[in-house]
Amino acid sequence: MHYHIILTEICNLKCKYCYEKSMQEFDNGLGEKWDYDEKTPFDSEIPVEKLKKFLKPEDTLIFYGGEPLVKADKIREIIDNVRCKFAIQTNGVLLRRLSPEYLKKIDKMLISIDGTRERTDSSRGDGIYDLVIKNLKWLRSEGYNGEIVARMTISFPDIYEQVMHLVSLIDEGIFDSIHWQIDAGFYKFDFDKVAFTKFVDEYNNGINKLLGWWVGKIRTGKVYRLYPFIGILNRLSGQDATSGLPCGSGYSNFTFNTSGKISACPIMNSVKNFYCGSIDEGIKKEIHVTDEKCTKCNYFKICGGRCLYWRDAKLWPVEGNELICKTIKFLIDSISSRMKEILKNESSGIVSSKDFEYERYFGPEIIP
Ligand code: SF4
Numbered sequence: 001m002h003y004h005i006i007l008t009e010i011c012n013l014k015c016k017y018c019y020e021k022s023m024q025e026f027d028n029g030l031g032e033k034w035d036y037d038e039k040t041p042f043d044s045e046i047p048v049e050k051l052k053k054f055l056k057p058e059d060t061l062i063f064y065g066g067e068p069l070v071k072a073d074k075i076r077e078i079i080d081n082v083r084c085k086f087a088i089q090t091n092g093v094l095l096r097r098l099s100p101e102y103l104k105k106i107d108k109m110l111i112s113i114d115g116t117r118e119r120t121d122s123s124r125g126d127g128i129y130d131l132v133i134k135n136l137k138w139l140r141s142e143g144y145n146g147e148i149v150a151r152m153t154i155s156f157p158d159i160y161e162q163v164m165h166l167v168s169l170i171d172e173g174i175f176d177s178i179h180w181q182i183d184a185g186f187y188k189f190d191f192d193k194v195a196f197t198k199f200v201d202e203y204n205n206g207i208n209k210l211l212g213w214w215v216g217k218i219r220t221g222k223v224y225r226l227y228p229f230i231g232i233l234n235r236l237s238g239q240d241a242t243s244g245l246p247c248g249s250g251y252s253n254f255t256f257n258t259s260g261k262i263s264a265c266p267i268m269n270s271v272k273n274f275y276c277g278s279i280d281e282g283i284k285k286e287i288h289v290t291d292e293k294c295t296k297c298n299y300f301k302i303c304g305g306r307c308l309y310w311r312d313a314k315l316w317p318v319e320g321n322e323l324i325c326k327t328i329k330f331l332i333d334s335i336s337s338r339m340k341e342i343l344k345n346e347s348s349g350i351v352s353s354k355d356f357e358y359e360r361y362f363g364p365e366i367i368p
Pocket residue numbers: 293294295297298299300303304305306325328329
């Protein structure tokens with residue numbers, strides 16, 4: 001089982017698609033729709049002894065925030081006392097708050113970066129790109145050989161160009177893999193029909209180009225770990241035979257909020273409607289996407305409904321959500337139409353089935 005732990009709600013950055021948008025979202029109506037838990041503190045109050053008792057050696061605990069490295073002391077305390085596997089989702093700025101000795105005990109890191117220096121700094125702040133890359137080069141020079149995932153938020157349609165930049169950083173040995181999610185449907189105020197319709201067309205063209213490049217590389221024996229492609233391919237080929245959300249939220253991936261309640265997803269960690277149990281009583285129930293729009297959709301087995309938060313919150317109008325689905329369907333159809341060709345490279349030994357394997361539920365949502 002995979003568990004996120006919210007170490008703090010505090011973040012050290014003010015990114016455009018998170019902080020700035022939250023500041024503009026005065027009333028999205030979710031206060032009336034959902035029952036927010038007012039009692040959750042800013043910082044985690046879960047005693048490490050309880051985590052020690054709860055987690056099994058085969059479990060993975062994913063440090064999450066806010067920015068988890070703001071609570072580096074708590075991370076050290078957990079690593080020193082709890083026997084399980086560790087991962088982290090971080091903006092990478094405060095990486096050196098942990099010594100290499102501790103960082104090497106974290107098997108996988110999802111580092112937020114949106115592509116080139118220009119793109120990353122425009123959404124995350126001046127100088128952030130250079131700082132993060134410097135930290136990662138330092139980490140590698142200290143002998144870190146765990147997986148480092150470039151975790152992109154996509155606000156512009158030039159997916160091909162931005163992913164290709166990060167591919168060059170894979171070639172340099174900084175990152176191992178890439179995942180992206182579209183910044184769409186997560187706020188009420190930011191839907192613009194004309195602009196997003198244009199985005200969808202251009203983004204889909206970019207996906208087509210990226211997939212063509214990816215398959216071309218497979219033909220030469222190299223499988224770049226682009227999680228949306230690899231995750232969907234796994235589902236299409238029956239390797240991942242569930243119709244649950246590919247992120248695992250609500251059935252294979254749960255979140256300890258700061259007070260010790262267990263929620264289906266890190267984003268809704270303090271919404272009582274999504275509580276599944278607590279660190280004291282364990283997991284009492286699963287939560288799945290039940291919206292008929294998804295369960296009756298032909299793509300449900302592969303897509304799983306994209307995201308519990310997005311599906312339930314319904315912050316965008318129907319036409320906006322259908323445009324998001326258009327990107328998902330295009331992505332699934334595009335990979336599906338190249339499946340035979342991809343798998344031919346596997347059966348002829350050019351690449352191995354191992355190249356397409358991945359650890360599910362440690363962070364990449366798979367469906368962007
Ligand atoms: S494509 Fe859209 S409607 Fe279909 S399962 Fe995915 S999110 Fe639901």
